[in-house]
Amino acid sequence: MDDQEKVIQIAGSITVDELANSLGLSVTSLIGELFKQGIVATINQRLDFDTASLIIEELGIEGVRLEKKNTSTQTARNRRELSEKAVLRPPVVAVMGHVDHGKTTLLDTLLNKKTVDDEAGGITQHISAYQLEHDGRLITFLDTPGHEAFAAIRQHGAMLTDIVVIVVAADDGVKPQTVEAIKFAQSANAKIIVAINKIDREGADVARTMADLAQHGLQAEEWGGDITMVPISARRGDNLDKLLDMILLTADLEELKADIDIPAEGLVIESHMETGKGSVVNLLVTGGELKVGEFVVAGSAYGKVRTMLDFKGSPKGKATPSTPVTVTGFKDLPNFGDQFVEVENEKIARKQALLNAQEVADEAASANVTSTDLLRMMNTADNSKVFNVIVKGDVLGSVTSVVDSLKMIDTKGEITLNIVATGVGDVTENDVYMAAGDNTVIYGFNVSVPTNIAKMAERDGVAIRCYRVIYELLENAKASMEDLLDAEVVETEMGEMKVKGVFRTERTSIIAGGEMLRGKVAVGMLGRVMRGKEQIGEVKVDSVQKEKMDVPELVEGELGGLALSTEHKIVMEVDDRIKFFTRELVKRKL
Ligand code: GDP
DSSP states (O other): TTTOOOEEEEEEEEEEHHHHHTOOOHHHHHHHHHHHTOOOOOTTOOHHHHHHHHHHHHOOOSSSEEEEOOTTTTTTHHHSOOOOOOOEEEEEEEEETTSSSSSSHHHHHHTTTOGGGGOOGGGSSSSSEEEEEETTTEEEEEEESSGGGGGHHHHHHHTTEEEEEEEEETTTTTHHHHHHHHHHHHHOOOOOEEEEEEETTOOOOHHHHHHHHHHOOOBBGGGGGSSSEEEEEEEEETTHHHHHHHHHHHHHHHHHOOSSOOOOEEEEEEEEHHHEEEEEEEEEEEESSSEETTTTEEEEEEEEEEEEETTTTTBEEEEEETTTEEEEESSSSOTTTTTEEESSSSSHHHHHHHHHHHHHHHHHHHBBBBBBHHHHHOOOOOEEEEEEEEEEBBBBHHHHHHHHHEEEEEOTEEEEEEEEEEESSOOOHHHHHHHHHEEEEEEEOOOOHHHHHHHHHHHTTTTEEEEHHHHHHHHHHHHHHHHHHEEEEEEEEEEEEEEEEEEEEOEEEEEEEEEEEEEEEEETOOEEEEEEEEEEEEEEEEEEEEEEESSSEETOOEEEEEEESSSOOOOOOTTOEEEEEEEEEOOOOO
């Protein structure tokens, strides 16, 4: 960690004035810098998080990190002062680490539950939570998705988390996502335990892995540091009891407690619609006790808990702190990461939900420059191209992941990604309606397209593309954006002829003969006519003759005649040289 790094917290948006102050710049110089980037900003203009980040990046300001101040989510765990009556609660643990280092295997072995086979593309698609018992005590595990594309979800995951178990493969060492996990854990103020995995493997080197981790600021206890590191084999199950012991020990040191005689509260960790059930929402209770029949509000959604199941799917009458449950009864889908609270009755629930919705709307309205606008401004009108998409996913988590991943595609500033709309559930008539006429692609992730909607889309020329594997969706999006790029003109030199005789030279057609000095000439090639150092025009080769016979080409050393056409009214002369080349339009890549 860089001690010099300065953190600027942004709740919703920040004014140009505030940003300048935080950066230690004068307002005029910031506005001036923005102006150089083509952005006309006023002192009181509000910038959203992405825009402010982009500006800092564009201006090349180093040693500053922006952090989202998420008032409801981030502080939920520590928000409430605990009373004397607070009781111990199970720790909430997230398992994070680089892809393939063994997170899924670890959770599988721990839970003795096979989940690997269910995953499309080998990625855990949705955050969910499990509990297991060790030494007669409960530990709650968040099953956080494992691919970098899911950074957003993992970040939220870390905020719910007391302890982050960072899995590092002993034969691979610290990798980018390991570093990311360390950062997330630190920013979420969670305790870190390192599981050094795959110790059964040849090439496993625990000491080297520990040294590697030390380089990234994690010092093992054995080496005088304060981080517990447990060498394990997730596959064989070696040392997993020790890992669980360490989790409980850390929990004890942290004295993780919660009040239970308060209205229930917690966080939404997953939500989706199910036919016949309506909204199905996974909650993690952080305080109080949630019971069936109680009224709850989460963001702009509210409802009465109709059914409540534990992670195994068994009905549960009440849920105590650190317990993950699945409930039905919300009238709308709450957002992933929203805080939920129990309220007395439906009337209060509805009112609170409306207030929350208003707050969100106000915040959105106050950020009057969005990053999309900014990108548009940065790219001058004629070279900026917009890729419009609508994203539909089976659950909010997957929509967030797809959107975040799409935003991560590096378009080199040439393409602006415009997310027209997002939503949970199958592709609808309204989606097609929104997409029509605007060249908008509808991406579906783990959703289907009803036949009538597919027909409607076909009729309106709207592309609907559904995927179950995020990589494939991203590949398609990238390819579609590449299609928007202007093709590159590539010219390849082919050969050169010295003109020795001109048989006819008119405004648009020329017949001339000469000797090939190098390379070759063939029908269809283009040529630059050079007189001395000067280019006097361009010609196209219509036919090639050798000894009065049409031939496909002439090569170095050969003599022959050419029929050329031109738009440049060239009067060809003996001793001109023609440099032949081909010109192709080549699709560009991102
Ligand atoms: P994730 O991407 O971090 O969830 O990694 P996985 O759990 O999917 O593991 C990636 C690969 O490493 C799989 O082939 C696992 O079987 C293998 N693996 C995981 N843990 C161990 C271990 O302790 N020892 C060995 N030999 N292989 C392991």
